[in-house]
Amino acid sequence: MRAYSASSEEAVRARDLLKDWAGENFLTAAQYQRMEQETVCDSRRTNIFLRLVLFLFTLIIVGAAVALFFVVFLSNPGQRTTGVFLLIFAVLSYAGAELAVSQARLYRYGIEEALAACSVGFLCVGTQGAFFSGHRFAQDGAEFLVPAAGAISSLWIWHRFGLPYASLAAMIFVLWLPGYWTSSHPAQHSIVAAFYAVGLSIVAAVRPRHRSTYLNDRYSIAEALLWLGIYVAINLQLSSVNLLGQWWGGPRTTAAEFTRPFYWATWVLIWCLPPIVLARGVRRKDRFVIAAGAIAAILTLVTNKSYLDWQRHTWDPVLLGALLIGVALFIRRWLAAGPGQIRHGFTAQRLSGKDKQWMSVGSTALGLISPNVITPSPQAGSPDVRFGGGDSGGGGATSDF
């Protein structure tokens, strides 16, 4: 059922861990060399940058090839014809991905990933064109099959190739499903949350069997995404259809749009869910689930005032920032005070070279971005004059201050 054998996946995982440990001097160079020789796998891999470039150029090739086919061989094709051919291209793309794995032994190489992604895209557009554009099926209420096909094919690709982002794609397709079944917003939110909850319960049931295998990380990411998905589905201030309008100063989602019991039930839930997710992540020592819980907790704090329709203040971010800093410092101090700087199996010390790598890349990128992010835009009708004048700036000293 999976494109890669368990032994290949375990060998890849072992090689990554060995490299990490050798980088942290937990292993000598001689030990590393000997152990690495015993974890040889036949999969072809590359680094993240070349992987991204290969993904991009594969998309260009497939896109150009398909467009070229339509331009050269079909003049003004109908939507149905286009759809049928796109379905054929979906099959070809998927076959290409399978071949790239089975014959060329590509593993996270960009090429097979782009082919798999194209197959999902062609399948959805092709299904829409072949069966639902101006045809009688469109009136049968079966159009939900388009996102359903996208969700199922994404899930299959997640399972078959182990691409973590395919599970996210499946979740995004699920968002479109309830719109075909009901116009009621509460029902739509509930259906999406129910789908994610079903997915979560399946993942939670399957995970314990794979605790010490390469599949643990895969299920961990899927579980974290599902928790976040459920949270976003029930937080009406985030998942409102008018979300973009709200961000640009439009009207906020209020209780009037929903039945009062539903609105306030979701408010209770957005406070209950983050501690549950955090507790589960901490208990299982699951990095991604802990991150999902922390993000959900921060989002609850950020959206709470909108929920209650309370006035926002300019100093709200200051309080939030102080809280986050305080929590981080408290946890660090508390962990550091434990024997060997460890408490309950947790430590604030860096144990992996990957963390250092992430910090290095992140500090460069975030250091460049942050001056723009923190620059405040004055509120309309603020009691003070608006500063202005210059055009740009660095280090936070922007002219739009």
Next chain:
Amino acid sequence: MPSPGCIAPRPEKKDCMTILTRLEQWKERGIISSEQHTLLAGLSRSEPFSLFLELNILLYAGILAFVGGLGWTVSTWSQQLGDVLVLTILSAMLAACFWYCFSRAPAWSPRETSSPGLVLDYVLYLGSLIWSVELAYVENRFHLLSGQWDLYLLATAGLFFFLAYRFDNRFVLSLALSSLAGWFGLTVSHWPSHQDAAYRRYAILYSLMTGGAGAILQRRGLKPHFFGTYLNIAANVLFWALLSGVFNREGYVVWLLCLLAACGASLAWGIKRRQFSFVAYAAVYGYVGVSAILVRDMSDGTAILSYFFVTGIAMLVLIVQIARRFGREA
């Protein structure tokens, strides 16, 4: 002992070992010691579980929210609060941050120095951002250097460079580089005409300066690990500037030649130093630049699509060859 995860009944099942099984075997064969086995088996089971990255992200997000809110509050309520109160609060926070950093920092070394704790780096970052907020406030309220806004950015960049090198802090180094870029940008904005051309020239000058300065500092052994930051920023600014020249309708040939030369250099550097981000820059920026020239006068859809199909395959083959020869490590 086969792991429960090896579910596929394949011929290689006997080789399907989890990392824990492998570690056990390596210990039995004397490749690793018992102590190493205990440590590594624990690490692979996340015991202990490191919250290092999470705490760093939490601190970073907290500081960003804090300073963002501070700036928003100050800009909104400055008249009600009064200049004296605002400046006193900001100055006190600034002084506290810098006092903390200078009193806790280890002795300076030109080499990479590890921070004495998680907090110092972020207190320095907080202080740097508060400095920016205060400086912007002073100028906007009192117009001390009206018309010479760029000098603030230059001074800020200088301060941030000093702090970055004193405390070995990449966050602040990035702030310094972005402040310097802001100074270049503002300087050009004072020019009356030919804005695009002037911006392009200054962007190229900026990238050459930062890249050159980074190289010199690395050669002199002054925080040589910062060189990657300099080079990545310089390369991206340079490529964007050259691409903007290539997109011109007139006089683009020179820019195209410069772009190709930069791509060649980036490719050679990336392969030689095994820094594959530079290979990616060369491939993507080069492809966009050359395609922009070749496709701009094409009107036939078939020709355009054929171009992308053929050149896409050529690029794919080239990158695969590079990946197979040089970029195998994930």
